[in-house]
Amino acid sequence: MKATAKANSNIALIKYWGKRNSELILPMNSSISMTLSRLFTTTTVEFNDSLKQDEVNLNEKDLEFGAEKDSVIAFLNLIRKKAKINSFARVASSNNFPTAAGLASSASGFAALALSASTAAELKLNEKDLSILARQGSGSASRSVLGGFVEWLKGRKEDGSDSYAKQLFDESHWPEFRMLTTIVETEEKKVKSRAGMSQTMKTCALYNGWLDSVHEDLISMKKGLKDKNFSLVGETAELNALKMHATMISTDPPIIYWNSSTMNIIHAVHSWREEGMECFFTIDAGPNVKVMCLQKDEKELTSRLKKIQGVKDLIACSPGKKAELIQEHLF
Ligand code: PMV
Secondary structure (H helix, E strand, C coil): CEEEEEEEEEEEEECCCCEEECCCCEECCCEEEEEEEEEEEEEEEEEECCCCCCEEEECCEECCCCHHHHHHHHHHHHHHHHHCCCCEEEEEEEECCCHHHCCCHHHHHHHHHHHHHHHHCCCCCCHHHHHHHHHCCCCCHHHHCCCCEEEECCCCCCCCCCCCEEEEECCCCCCCEEEEEEEECCCCCCCCHHHHHHHHHHHCCCHHHHHHHHHHHHHHHHHHHHHCCHHHHHHHHHHHHHHHHHHHHCCCCCCCCCCHHHHHHHHHHHHHHHHCCCCEEEECCCCCEEEEEEHHHHHHHHHHHHCCCCEEEEEEECECCCCEEECCCCC
16 A cells, blocks of 8 residues: 655646635636646655554655644545545655745645555546545645646536546647746745635735636637747736736735745846747746746746846746656655
8 A cells, every 4th residue: 555656846827816615625716737847746655554643754854743744634534535444644755846945846745645645545546536636635736637738627516526627738739838947035935825815815806806807818828828829828827927916915914925036037037028039927926936938948048047136046847747656665
């Protein structure tokens, strides 16, 4: 009863911000993402009758107690219930990127945990059910189960059975597409997305405007991806991210994830675009900026971005593969 899975992170091109059911993690709107080739989590899970409690090790550190461990245990409980088993589990998980750097580790983390733990518990889940399971760890994890470009359907049902991710195009559809993921100077983020989105829904006067505009953005994004129309994809993604941040900034109390390095990159991308360079940005619930470009401009943009004050590192990602089982266990 032991299995290991590897899952890539993803970045939303059309964002999810707000839940219609926070227990089952059902979103207010559908979202579209790209799975990121070079940012991944590897997780090994073993259910073992000799264990007296769940043991969780993250990036070679045992988690003693706290919210992080609790969320893993809650997730294991879902699996135990589904598989009708009682044994405790040993979990080891490691990211190939710095966890505190503000890159989406919950997406790859819960996708890898969903696949490894469900396999170890001998549940044979199809992609849809795996995505539904991963969603209950973290919404964005529902999308990391699949590769390439992915849509997470918001669904309508109360029980969440129609809220899952499905692939729009696989990773070979547009191999020239790049997501240059910058890592800027950052502390651990102050407002987690879970708390942030709930506060936005409660207090932001612009929230309904955001929801009303997402539908059009989803249509434009699907068309842009299908036609490999880079400027349509880039313009739609950038404006969608800015609209989401407008709701965050106008939440009470305000949630401002940007720092001065974030602003430096935003202004640089706009001025490069005025010069004729094809590049656009997107930003999640943190200060890091991801810059979209095509392979032909990757080298030049990487070198320009690395010169911006506050940029510590940059990881260039292409459309990545779906979550998969691997043979090399972490213990
Ligand atoms: O599912 P979470 O808790 O990782 O929230 C994701 C929220 C955003 O990253 C801001 C948007 C998104 O769709 O990934």
